[in-house]
Amino acid sequence: MALLEIKNLHASVAGKEILRGIDLTVNTGEVHAIMGPNGSGKSTLAQVLAGRDLYQVTDGQVLYDGKDLLKMPPEERAQEGIFMAFQYPVEIPGVSNMYFLKAALNTTRKKRGLEELDAIDFLTLVKEKLALVEMDSAFLNRPVNAGFSGGEKKRNEIFQMAVLEPRLAILDETDSGLDIDALKIVASGVNLLRTRDRAMIVVTHYQRLLNYIVPDQVHVLANGRIVKSGDKNLALELDQSGYVGLEEAVTA
Amino acid sequence: MTGIEPIRQDAARRFAEMGFPTTRDEEWRFTNVSSIAKTQFSAAPSDLTAEEAELLDQHLFPNEGGLRLVFINGRYLRELSDRELRKGIRATPLREANGAVETHLGRYASYQNRAFVALNTANFEDGACIEIPGGVVVEEPIRLVFFATGGEVPVISHPRNLVVVGPGSQATVVESYIGHGAKYFTNAVTEIVGGDHSVVDHYKVQEEDERSFHVATLQVQLGRDANFSTHSISLGGGLVRNDINAVLAEGTEATVNGFICRPAASMSTITQ
Numbered sequence: 001m002a003l004l005e006i007k008n009l010h011a012s013v014a015g016k017e018i019l020r021g022i023d024l025t026v027n028t029g030e031v032h033a034i035m036g037p038n039g040s041g042k043s044t045l046a047q048v049l050a051g052r053d054l055y056q057v058t059d060g061q062v063l064y065d066g067k068d069l070l071k072m073p074p075e076e077r078a079q080e081g082i083f084m085a086f087q088y089p090v091e092i093p094g095v096s097n098m099y100f101l102k103a104a105l106n107t108t109r110k111k112r113g114l115e116e117l118d119a120i121d122f123l124t125l126v127k128e129k130l131a132l133v134e135m136d137s138a139f140l141n142r143p144v145n146a147g148f149s150g151g152e153k154k155r156n157e158i159f160q161m162a163v164l165e166p167r168l169a170i171l172d173e174t175d176s177g178l179d180i181d182a183l184k185i186v187a188s189g190v191n192l193l194r195t196r197d198r199a200m201i202v203v204t205h206y207q208r209l210l211n212y213i214v215p216d217q218v219h220v221l222a223n224g225r226i227v228k229s230g231d232k233n234l235a236l237e238l239d240q241s242g243y244v245g246l247e248e249a250v251t252a
Numbered sequence: 253m254t255g256i257e258p259i260r261q262d263a264a265r266r267f268a269e270m271g272f273p274t275t276r277d278e279e280w281r282f283t284n285v286s287s288i289a290k291t292q293f294s295a296a297p298s299d300l301t302a303e304e305a306e307l308l309d310q311h312l313f314p315n316e317g318g319l320r321l322v323f324i325n326g327r328y329l330r331e332l333s334d335r336e337l338r339k340g341i342r343a344t345p346l347r348e349a350n351g352a353v354e355t356h357l358g359r360y361a362s363y364q365n366r367a368f369v370a371l372n373t374a375n376f377e378d379g380a381c382i383e384i385p386g387g388v389v390v391e392e393p394i395r396l397v398f399f400a401t402g403g404e405v406p407v408i409s410h411p412r413n414l415v416v417v418g419p420g421s422q423a424t425v426v427e428s429y430i431g432h433g434a435k436y437f438t439n440a441v442t443e444i445v446g447g448d449h450s451v452v453d454h455y456k457v458q459e460e461d462e463r464s465f466h467v468a469t470l471q472v473q474l475g476r477d478a479n480f481s482t483h484s485i486s487l488g489g490g491l492v493r494n495d496i497n498a499v500l501a502e503g504t505e506a507t508v509n510g511f512i513c514r515p516a517a518s519m520s521t522i523t524q
Binding site: 088149151173178205208 | 419
């Protein structure tokens with residue numbers, strides 16, 4: 001079933017067109033990798049899907065579960081089960097990880113018609129999910145991402161994803177800055193969250209991450225368009241040959 | 253290394269203009285190097301006495317498959333080095349390296365306002381050149397060992413290292429400085445270039461003789477989303493100074509740690 005349908009999406013920032021006609025369909029249970037050089041529009045695509053207001057959608061349509069995604073404000077997208085792990089996770093001093101997550105989870109549960117979790121049930125859930133990303137429970141009481149190392153922030157993003165159990169998860173360069181051990185932890189966390197009714201979009205610059213999170217489809221973005229799609233082997237090919245040929249093909 | 257000859261000459265000229273820093277220079281207010289400036293240093297010998305060879309041997313951990321380059325008084329010692337090439341990694345003494353040296357050496361560690369960098373740039377004899385291509389994870393640490401020996405007269409050496417880690421690659425580099433003997437001066441400069449998304453862990457273990465001078469400059473140039481850490485462990489030396497400078501890019505993470513275990517000595521670490 002198509003969970004996400006992007007049709008001819010155009011988006012710009014400050015009058016400059018970044019996305020120039022993206023077509024992409026993601027079915028439930030699938031993991032799609034979006035690759036491409038810096039400036040190709042990978043992050044813009046992720047941010048447009050998450051609803052960041054910095055970008056103006058100038059043309060096209062995005063259907064999420066058959067609904068018009070672009071009409072929803074970001075919080076509604078989150079409540080509908082869209083999760084975004086940021087390339088540069090924001091720090092929220094003064095708000096503990098635990099409080100932040102409990103509020104986020106209960107809002108989405110309410111939206112789904114489920115009962116809100118009380119503190120005890122929430123703690124049980126959270127402890128189970130912490131193990132997925134090998135995080136210490138001390139993280140729960142620390143302010144969200146404040147003073148976290150880059151690797152801790154990235155693990156925290158995956159932890160949030162595990163708690164919120166989204167239907168569509170968008171991971172924007174979750175591998176950047178991670179050493180190989182942290183990368184394996186993050187990837188195994190993601191893999192444990194792969195289910196038949198969840199879809200994921202993994203944005204990455206390098207093939208490295210895709211050794212651990214094996215995608216169903218790989219799309220290459222260049223100059224705001226998907227210039228090539230294929231299976232996981234496409235990522236390996238790119239790793240060998242780089243993006244140069246693909247970028248040239250578009251500008252020519 | 254002929255391509256960098258103009259840089260070396262310029263560095264020599266610049267050092268002649270600047271001279272050694274004094275405590276009137278802001279960055280040297282707490283490190284008095286007049287004892288270095290007053291000492292007449294000679295070139296260091298290349299050979300080891302039996303006693304020194306044994307001491308060095310104690311510091312060379314059994315080799316566990318990683319790359320290792322050993323230098324005696326700043327000169328490369330082939331017999332004790334282990335530089336098996338794989339995954340496209342190049343580990344060579346600077347004198348035998350070519351392209352990377354011309355492209356990178358001296359481009360990051362500016363000598364214009366740093367006397368010891370100028371002195372090193374003008375006078376270094378050798379050092380390590382490590383080149384790691386993109387997308388490679390080097391599991392074992394790359395070890396660079398610098399052994400200094402002091403003789404009857406004070407001697408000086410200028411180890412110079414260049415480490416270039418390609419985009420998306422990961423590597424760990426350990427610099428060890430060990431010394432033995434009377435007065436000597438180690439004036440080291442290491443330049444590290446970490447490409448976009450690279451992960452570089454750097455360790456410097458300094459176990460120089462307690463009568464020695466040790467000045468080391470680390471200059472790091474990082475690409476977008478790179479992750480860099482350096483851990484400096486100072487266990488020896490008489491007068492010790494570590495300068496650590498890093499140039500960051502968007503999304504870069506850099507950690508600088510220092511551990512000093514000789515409160516009696518003059519030891520300082522400056523980061524910028």
